[in-house]
Amino acid sequence: MILVNLDVMMARRKISAGDLAERVGITPANLSILKNNKAKAIRFSTLEALCAALDCQPADLLQYTPDDKTE
Numbered sequence: 001m002i003l004v005n006l007d008v009m010m011a012r013r014k015i016s017a018g019d020l021a022e023r024v025g026i027t028p029a030n031l032s033i034l035k036n037n038k039a040k041a042i043r044f045s046t047l048e049a050l051c052a053a054l055d056c057q058p059a060d061l062l063q064y065t066p067d068d069k070t071e
Contacts, residue, residue, distance in 0.1 A: 003063045004042075006035045009054045023053040 010020060021031040026046060033039050047058055054060075 001065050001067050003065055004034050004037055004039065005061055005063055006031075006050070009056055009060055010035075013054050015054070020050075020053055024049040 010017065015023075017031055017035065018028055021028045024031070024046065026049075034042065047061070050056075050061060051058060
């Protein structure tokens, strides 16, 4: 599973969801989907814009965690 640590970076940069959504060019609703780990995918252009707005690397926003499910 991939976790999006957007809320951590937003807190570190002291930026609100509304401000970040405006800077990135996405709706607050779509930012909320990302922030709450409900997204199934993210465009590289959106990831790039998030990294630029938050002055961070993709690894600062995305974290891989193995699923707890056993096959």
